[in-house]
Amino acid sequence: MAAENKVALVIGAGDYLGAAIARRFAREGFTACVTRRRGEGLDDLVASIEDAGGAARGFYSDARDEDQVAELIETIEGEVGAIEVFVFNVGGNVKFDVLDTTTRVYTKVWQMCALAGFLNAREVARRMMERGHGTMLFTGATASLRGAAGFSAFSGGKHALRALAQSLARELGPNGIHVAHVVIDGPIDTAATRELFPEYFAKRGPDGVLKPEDIAETYWAIHSQSPSAWAHEVDVRPYVESW
Amino acid sequence: MAAENKVALVIGAGDYLGAAIARRFAREGFTACVTRRRGEGLDDLVASIEDAGGAARGFYSDARDEDQVAELIETIEGEVGAIEVFVFNVGGNVKFDVLDTTTRVYTKVWQMCALAGFLNAREVARRMMERGHGTMLFTGATASLRGAAGFSAFSGGKHALRALAQSLARELGPNGIHVAHVVIDGPIDTAATRELFPEYFAKRGPDGVLKPEDIAETYWAIHSQSPSAWAHEVDVRPYVESW
Amino acid sequence: MAAENKVALVIGAGDYLGAAIARRFAREGFTACVTRRRGEGLDDLVASIEDAGGAARGFYSDARDEDQVAELIETIEGEVGAIEVFVFNVGGNVKFDVLDTTTRVYTKVWQMCALAGFLNAREVARRMMERGHGTMLFTGATASLRGAAGFSAFSGGKHALRALAQSLARELGPNGIHVAHVVIDGPIDTAATRELFPEYFAKRGPDGVLKPEDIAETYWAIHSQSPSAWAHEVDVRPYVESW
Amino acid sequence: MAAENKVALVIGAGDYLGAAIARRFAREGFTACVTRRRGEGLDDLVASIEDAGGAARGFYSDARDEDQVAELIETIEGEVGAIEVFVFNVGGNVKFDVLDTTTRVYTKVWQMCALAGFLNAREVARRMMERGHGTMLFTGATASLRGAAGFSAFSGGKHALRALAQSLARELGPNGIHVAHVVIDGPIDTAATRELFPEYFAKRGPDGVLKPEDIAETYWAIHSQSPSAWAHEVDVRPYVESW
Numbered sequence: 001m002a003a004e005n006k007v008a009l010v011i012g013a014g015d016y017l018g019a020a021i022a023r024r025f026a027r028e029g030f031t032a033c034v035t036r037r038r039g040e041g042l043d044d045l046v047a048s049i050e051d052a053g054g055a056a057r058g059f060y061s062d063a064r065d066e067d068q069v070a071e072l073i074e075t076i077e078g079e080v081g082a083i084e085v086f087v088f089n090v091g092g093n094v095k096f097d098v099l100d101t102t103t104r105v106y107t108k109v110w111q112m113c114a115l116a117g118f119l120n121a122r123e124v125a126r127r128m129m130e131r132g133h134g135t136m137l138f139t140g141a142t143a144s145l146r147g148a149a150g151f152s153a154f155s156g157g158k159h160a161l162r163a164l165a166q167s168l169a170r171e172l173g174p175n176g177i178h179v180a181h182v183v184i185d186g187p188i189d190t191a192a193t194r195e196l197f198p199e200y201f202a203k204r205g206p207d208g209v210l211k212p213e214d215i216a217e218t219y220w221a222i223h224s225q226s227p228s229a230w231a232h233e234v235d236v237r238p239y240v241e242s243w
Numbered sequence: 244m245a246a247e248n249k250v251a252l253v254i255g256a257g258d259y260l261g262a263a264i265a266r267r268f269a270r271e272g273f274t275a276c277v278t279r280r281r282g283e284g285l286d287d288l289v290a291s292i293e294d295a296g297g298a299a300r301g302f303y304s305d306a307r308d309e310d311q312v313a314e315l316i317e318t319i320e321g322e323v324g325a326i327e328v329f330v331f332n333v334g335g336n337v338k339f340d341v342l343d344t345t346t347r348v349y350t351k352v353w354q355m356c357a358l359a360g361f362l363n364a365r366e367v368a369r370r371m372m373e374r375g376h377g378t379m380l381f382t383g384a385t386a387s388l389r390g391a392a393g394f395s396a397f398s399g400g401k402h403a404l405r406a407l408a409q410s411l412a413r414e415l416g417p418n419g420i421h422v423a424h425v426v427i428d429g430p431i432d433t434a435a436t437r438e439l440f441p442e443y444f445a446k447r448g449p450d451g452v453l454k455p456e457d458i459a460e461t462y463w464a465i466h467s468q469s470p471s472a473w474a475h476e477v478d479v480r481p482y483v484e485s486w
Numbered sequence: 487m488a489a490e491n492k493v494a495l496v497i498g499a500g501d502y503l504g505a506a507i508a509r510r511f512a513r514e515g516f517t518a519c520v521t522r523r524r525g526e527g528l529d530d531l532v533a534s535i536e537d538a539g540g541a542a543r544g545f546y547s548d549a550r551d552e553d554q555v556a557e558l559i560e561t562i563e564g565e566v567g568a569i570e571v572f573v574f575n576v577g578g579n580v581k582f583d584v585l586d587t588t589t590r591v592y593t594k595v596w597q598m599c600a601l602a603g604f605l606n607a608r609e610v611a612r613r614m615m616e617r618g619h620g621t622m623l624f625t626g627a628t629a630s631l632r633g634a635a636g637f638s639a640f641s642g643g644k645h646a647l648r649a650l651a652q653s654l655a656r657e658l659g660p661n662g663i664h665v666a667h668v669v670i671d672g673p674i675d676t677a678a679t680r681e682l683f684p685e686y687f688a689k690r691g692p693d694g695v696l697k698p699e700d701i702a703e704t705y706w707a708i709h710s711q712s713p714s715a716w717a718h719e720v721d722v723r724p725y726v727e728s729w
Numbered sequence: 730m731a732a733e734n735k736v737a738l739v740i741g742a743g744d745y746l747g748a749a750i751a752r753r754f755a756r757e758g759f760t761a762c763v764t765r766r767r768g769e770g771l772d773d774l775v776a777s778i779e780d781a782g783g784a785a786r787g788f789y790s791d792a793r794d795e796d797q798v799a800e801l802i803e804t805i806e807g808e809v810g811a812i813e814v815f816v817f818n819v820g821g822n823v824k825f826d827v828l829d830t831t832t833r834v835y836t837k838v839w840q841m842c843a844l845a846g847f848l849n850a851r852e853v854a855r856r857m858m859e860r861g862h863g864t865m866l867f868t869g870a871t872a873s874l875r876g877a878a879g880f881s882a883f884s885g886g887k888h889a890l891r892a893l894a895q896s897l898a899r900e901l902g903p904n905g906i907h908v909a910h911v912v913i914d915g916p917i918d919t920a921a922t923r924e925l926f927p928e929y930f931a932k933r934g935p936d937g938v939l940k941p942e943d944i945a946e947t948y949w950a951i952h953s954q955s956p957s958a959w960a961h962e963v964d965v966r967p968y969v970e971s972w
Contacts, residue, residue, distance in 0.1 A: 066832050098851055098893075098900055099858065103795050106847050110839060114885055118835050122827055129828065147895030155896060156843055159888035164827075166876030167884060171827055174483045189471075207470040214472035221464040227450040227482040228432075229457035234477050239470040240417045309589050341608055341650075341657055342615065346552050349604050353596060357642055361592050365584055372585065390652030398653060399600055402645035407584075409633030410641060414584055660969045675957075693956040700958035707950040713936040713968040714918075715943035720963050725956040726903045 005055070005081025009033045011063050011120050012090035016190045017139065019045050020212035021087050024220050026054030030085060033076050035059045063090050063116035073123040082131065085223055086124045088117045089139045092157055095150040106153045113157025117164055125172060132176045135223045138165040140183040140233075169232050178230050180222045185237035186210050208240045248298070248324025252276045254306050254363050255333035259433045260382065262288050263455035264330050267463050269297030273328060276319050278302045306333050306359035316366040325374065328466055329367045331360045332382045335400055338393040349396045356400025360407055368415060375419045378466045381408040383426040383476075412475050421473050423465045428480035429453050451483045491541070491567025495519045497549050497606050498576035502676045503625065505531050506698035507573050510706050512540030516571060519562050521545045549576050549602035559609040568617065571709055572610045574603045575625045578643055581636040592639045599643025603650055611658060618662045621709045624651045626669040626719075655718050664716050666708045671723035672696050694726045734784070734810025738762045740792050740849050741819035745919045746868065748774050749941035750816050753949050755783030759814060762805050764788045792819050792845035802852040811860065814952055815853045817846045818868045821886055824879040835882045842886025846893055854901060861905045864952045867894045869912040869962075898961050907959050909951045914966035915939050937969045 008025035010018050013034035022032035026049045034056060036042050042058040049056035057080055061072040076083060092112035094105060121136060128134030142148075143155035144162045162181055169179035187193040187200070189209040194201055201209060215236055222231055237243060251268035253261050256277035265275035269292045277299060279285050285301040292299035300323055304315040319326060335355035337348060364379060371377030385391075386398035387405045405424055412422035430436040430443070432452040437444055444452060458479055465474055480486060494511035496504050499520035508518035512535045520542060522528050528544035535542035543566055547558040562569060578598035580591060607622060614620030628634075629641035630648045648667055655665035673679045673686070675695040680687055687695060701722055708717055723729060737754035739747050742763035751761035755778045763785060765771050771787040778785035786809055790801040805812060821841035823834060850865060857863030871877070872884035873891045891910055898908035916922040916929070918938040923930055930938060944965055951960055966972060 098847075098897055099855060101847075101851070103844075103848065107844065110843070110889065114839070114889070115832075115836065118827075118830075118881065118885070119832065122830070126828060143892070147892035147897075147899070149896060149899040152847065152893050152896035152900075155892035156847070156889035159892040160839065160843070160885035163872070163876035163884035163888040164881050167878060167881035168827055170486065170876070170878040171881075174485075176482060178482065209471060211469070211471040214469040218464075218468065218472060218474065221461075221467075224464075225461065225479075226454070226457040228452065228454040229461060229479040230482055231461065231477050231479050234474050236468075236472040236474050239419060239421065239473055242417075243413065341604075341654055342612060344604075344608070346601075346605065350601065353600070353646065357596070357646070358589075358593065361584075361587075361638065361642070362589065365587070369585060386649070390649035390656070392653060392656040395604065395650050395653035395657075398649035399604070399646035402649040403596065403600070403642035406629070406633035406641035406645040407638050410635060410638035411584055411633075413633070413635040414638075656972065660971075662968060664968065695957060697955070697957040700955040704950075704954065704958060704960065707947075707953075710950075711947065711965075712940070712943040714938065714940040715947060715965040716968055717947065717963050717965050720960045722954075722958040722960050725905060725907065725959055728903075729899065 005031045006084045007031050007033050007076055007081045008085035008087065009076060009083045009124065010087045010089055011035050011116070012088065013045060014091070015041060016212040017188055017215055018089040020216040021089065021219050022056065023049055023052065023054070024216040025085055026056055027052070028220070031055040031057065031080055033057045033059060033080060035061045035063070035072065037062050063120055064111040066119055069119045069123050073127070077127055083124050083127060084134055086121065086134065086136045087219065088120060090116050093141070093154050096153065097150060098152045101153050106156070109153040110157045110160065113154070114160035114164065117161045121164065121168060125168065125177065128177050129172065129175055134177045136168060136177060136179045137219050137222060138181045140181050142183070142185045144183055173230070176227070178225070178227070180231055181233045182218060183233065183235040184210060184215060185235055185243060186241055188212060188215070204238065204240055208238050210236065210238055248274045249327045250274050250276050250319055250324045251328035251330065252319060252326050252367065253330045253332055254278050254359070255331065256288060257334070258284060259455040260431055260458055261332040263459040264332065264462050265299065266292055266295065266297070267459040268328055269299055270295070271463070274298040274300065274323055276300045276302060276323060278304045278306065278315065280305050306363055307354040309362055312362045312366050316370070320370055326367050326370060327377055329364065329377065329379045330462065331363060331380070333359050336384070336397050339396065340393055341395045344396050349399070352396040353400045353403065356397070357403035357407065360404045364407065364411060368411065368420065371420050372415065372418055377420045379411060379420060379422045380462050380465060381424045383424050385426070385428045387426055416473070419470065421468070421470070423474055424476045425461060426476065426478040427453060427458060428478055428486060429484055431455060431458070447481065447483055451481050453479065453481055491517045492570045493517050493519050493562055493567045494571035494573065495562060495569045495610065496573045496575055497521050497602070498574065499531060500577070501527060502698040503674055503701055504575040506702040507575065507705050508542065509535055509538065509540070510702040511571055512542055514706070517541040517543065517566055519543050519545060519566060521547045521549070521558065523548050549606055550597040552605055555605045555609050559613070563613055569610050569613060570620055572607065572620065572622045573705065574606060574623070576602050579627070579640050582639065583636060584638045587639050592642070595639040596643045596646065599640070600646035600650065603647045607650065607654060611654065611663065614663045615658065615661055620663045622654060622663060622665045623705050623708060624667045626667050628669070628671045630669055659716070662713065664711070664713070666717055667719045668704060669719065669721040670696060670701060671721055671729060672727055674698060674701070690724065690726055694724050696722065696724055734760045735813040736760050736762050736805055736810045737814035737816065738805060738812045738853065739816045739818055740764050740845070741817065742774060743820070744770060745941040746917055746944055747818040749945040750818065750948050751785065752778055752781065752783070753945040754814055755785055756781070757949070760784040760786065760809055762786050762788060762809060764790045764792070764801065766791050792849055793840040795848055798848045798852050802856070806856055812853050812856060813863055815850065815863065815865045816948065817849060817866070819845050822870070822883050825882065826879055827881045830882050835885070838882040839886045839889065842883070843889035843893065846890045850893065850897060854897065854906065857906045858901065858904055863906045865897060865906060865908045866948050866951060867910045869910050871912070871914045873912055902959070905956065907954070907956070909960055910962045911947060912962065912964040913939060913944060914964055914972060915970055917941060917944070933967065933969055937967050939965065939967055
């Protein structure tokens, strides 16, 4: 039975972008496997996907822990189905001047952004390489492309993740695995950003801030591409963005 | 009646990529307006779109000539309908060492790649700005990103076109016009490239060379994005590409 | 006698950066050949270099005119000496929205930024290739790297020039010719910019705006590099710059 | 007495590039403080600098260890002099396919390339910020700019280091501290690379491979720049390089 399910695994499926991506792939018949490190809300996400007629499974897994990652992938491949789509969406955005960045913060942000990406991607890639197909999508940010003031930790992690995505694309592409990196240029519309930047939202109006479901559409479009014309990097930003 | 047609205008609609893009948008109900500077085959392209149940119109227009461009846009907007999608797809790929590049070649390649893009885009942008919506898509190449040996003329033109697309995106985006640049990294599968690089094709097998219709799908996907998450630059290449 | 002079040719030797570069190389024993299209001040520049103990020659030459360029290089190589250093420093910075950019402006800016660079570089490269050594330095700008709003013409020209510099570097480098591109990120301290942006200058204080002689030092440093470790692209900006 | 010494600190002063940079600054009157994690040869390096008439001090310090870094900087500033120039030159180049990259390797390479850079730079920056001047130079590589096949670990670390250099430049520049990143594009001429790539060396001839002392010259040139025109990123490669 497991063999019949196509799985879309979303590592770091928070309430917004990760959830929207999971929903988007569930709508197309994938069993959405969604993970978080801890916290509540995972059941609600699974339930909301099921209520919409989709299939979903929730897993608590520390994406930075090699053993938990191995167990997660083992469990999903054994009990749910083959991971056809892998989305790495763990965040880690913090802002500190370099002089105020503790070693602990610098290290943790890298663990979340890059090490976790490496651990999960490597484990999934092993399975995809055996099958000769699959899609791996990485969530990038403005900080993936430039080290702005205040972002030594976050841009360090995101730059490393981008490098990983490029190496994976070059190594796995010829084996039929589509690896892409989506650069999300701007804050996403979430409860947190609405509270943090009320004036920003007010000024920008509808569609002026990145909506999770609109971004998710691009993840789906990338997965849908034919192998003669695969995208590797796509940037997305609101129409009003100044960049 | 004209007002009811949504037009997708493809400047430089050769037999391959331009034709495929025109077909893709025609399939969605757009009236495909396709242009070439001269030569045969335009009627065949129009006929093939109509045979598939779509609407199309062919125009001979020298994309580098300001007056012809003005007339073309005037005619289409007056007689066919509002240009909702604009695709600039004029080629210009030549390879010469700098020392063997004549002033005529250097100038003509720029006229085809960049000046023609500017002339057509500016004219269409005027109309789109009045309406407050529209999509402008530019065909880029590997040479848009790097000046390789032998490509001073072509990469000069393509770099300039990329700069134009960026300026347009920043100027017109906030007015509701989606401007994007597609970097096509590798040769497209055409009669000419098949003849030019037979070993390349043989070695790569199916899907190993960029197919026009697969690329066209990405043009459609970009047009379909919601304004909260517009892409500006997307690179596409075959899964086997070494880059 | 001509054969004994080492020439540093500066195309576009205005009163500021071009003049400073000419002075810097003259100080090292080069005969500075400085060109402008027209206008006064060339004699003053030559005189100021000679007063400082250097050698200089002034030439009026339209850098966009193939015949004038051929004649210029012929004259210098025949009457002054071998061009050991070539600096392309023609400006062209204008700012217009795309919709307000005339075809004439778009074309002229490209002629100044890119075509002139091509014509002069090609002519000089022919001589350098025969000799197997030489240095070619191109003045870039922020607009060489991004197409900002208002800069479709200027960034088009500057992007094309950057592509040219890259192609030249790749083609001529293995023959012993060092080609580099200097990205000048910010306004240079000139009478014009002081008048245009008085508050900018006031706010930034000494060293807060790019000084021609400080930039010139980097041109000299690039020329001085050993061939095992040549730079191709160097960006310079004031220490207070926000970028 | 300590206060009178200007210190150039080179973290990761191996026998080649790090040593050459130390020698270059020692020649200009800096006291070269050179560090390695362990191994022999440090005394020889110090002796060779002293034999040439310079001043040097050697330190064993694990650049990845926060406590050792704090102690190192404390000792140098207290006993030798103010660190005026900081060079981060720790390597970490390994090549493995992603699937063969162990978690230990991925982590260690990041610790060497990025964490060590962060720890040392932060500690030195605190002192430089108090003084309002200083130069910080980071050694980059081709892998700083692209994630090639086989380089997920190394390019991850190097991308993160580049992000750090950018954040530092933007945060510290306005306080008078010059931060730059040197992209070394190609293998450096060392005993190890000569043994590893004998054909590469044979084919390229003299000057065909990056010489440590030639690269060091560029570190010195960057340090010598005036604050109105500081470089942030400089790429260096041999004249014969294909890139």
